[in-house]
Amino acid sequence: MLIGGWGTRLLRLVAEHADVRNVPGPPHNSVEFVAGRARVLDAHCAELGRDPAEIVRSVQVLVSYDDPAATRATVLGLVRAGMNHVVLSLPRPYPQGVVRRLAEEVVAPVLTVVMA
Structure with missing residues (x-):
């Protein structure tokens, strides 16, 4: 079961x-x-x-097309804070080649650091 939110009582339910x-x-x-x-x-x-390790920690991050380094730093900070499932939310309109660019400029560098 997935429960979303951050209130103290809700976290008890989680x-x-x-x-x-x-x-x-x-x-x-x-x-x-x-x-x-x-x-x-x-x-x-x-x-x-x-x-607490039984609970997957999922977080949504709004991607910055203009500053992939900032998005990369944010994702890395969240992983270091214990988040183990990161959803990259892509705002519209989608630039040409955005998925490849995110894979190369955000995902791969974060995985390199995390897996080291």
Whole structure:
């Protein structure tokens, strides 16, 4: 079950029932906010005796076509904050070759760092 959101009571429900938790990340919520809410979820899991690693940490990131380095830094920050499922949200209109560009300029460099 996937539950989306970040409220304290909702995070308790995530700890009790969810397999996946999803939250909007930057620009809607900062990396620090997402990380802080993850710590609240971890605390709820500890209270319930649930391993927090059982819950997939999913976050949506709005891609900046003008600044792929900023998007890359944001994704890397989220991964370092414990997010293990990142959804790259592509705003319209879609530039020519955007998927290849994201794979080369955002995804591959992040994977290189994470897998090192």
